[in-house]
Amino acid sequence: MDEGLLKNILTQSRVYFLKNRYQESCGVVFNKKVKFTPIKNEAPSGWTFSLTPRLHLIKSKIKIICHSHPFGDAYPSALDTKTAIDLDTPFLIYSCLYDNFVFFDLEKCKPYKV
Ligand SMILES: [Zn+2]
Numbered sequence: 001m002d003e004g005l006l007k008n009i010l011t012q013s014r015v016y017f018l019k020n021r022y023q024e025s026c027g028v029v030f031n032k033k034v035k036f037t038p039i040k041n042e043a044p045s046g047w048t049f050s051l052t053p054r055l056h057l058i059k060s061k062i063k064i065i066c067h068s069h070p071f072g073d074a075y076p077s078a079l080d081t082k083t084a085i086d087l088d089t090p091f092l093i094y095s096c097l098y099d100n101f102v103f104f105d106l107e108k109c110k111p112y113k114v
Pocket residue numbers: 067068069076077080093
């Protein structure tokens with residue numbers, strides 16, 4: 001993915017994640033419109049995974065799935081890794097605790113700081 005575009009997404013999503021600092025928040029980046037699109041939080045924790053069936057339906061339209069870790073580091077959990085691979089879609093994770101990102105491209109993790 002283009003690094004300039006990724007930087008824009010990091011900046012946009014960070015604002016959203018910090019606004020929702022104390023809950024796990026989620027959003028997506030669509031293929032066509034390369035910007036961060038928040039998805040409403042209906043269940044305050046682990047809710048990325050309650051969304052998985054819905055994300056499956058639209059995954060061909062999604063470039064990246066983003067979520068925050070309010071109280072942990074930005075590295076994907078075992079469930080994050082499994083879900084990203086199941087959905088065949090990269091994950092971008094933000095740590096509210098350390099104010100940094102990790103981008104998991106389905107093979108490796110790359111850290112980013114805004
Ligand atoms: Zn996670």
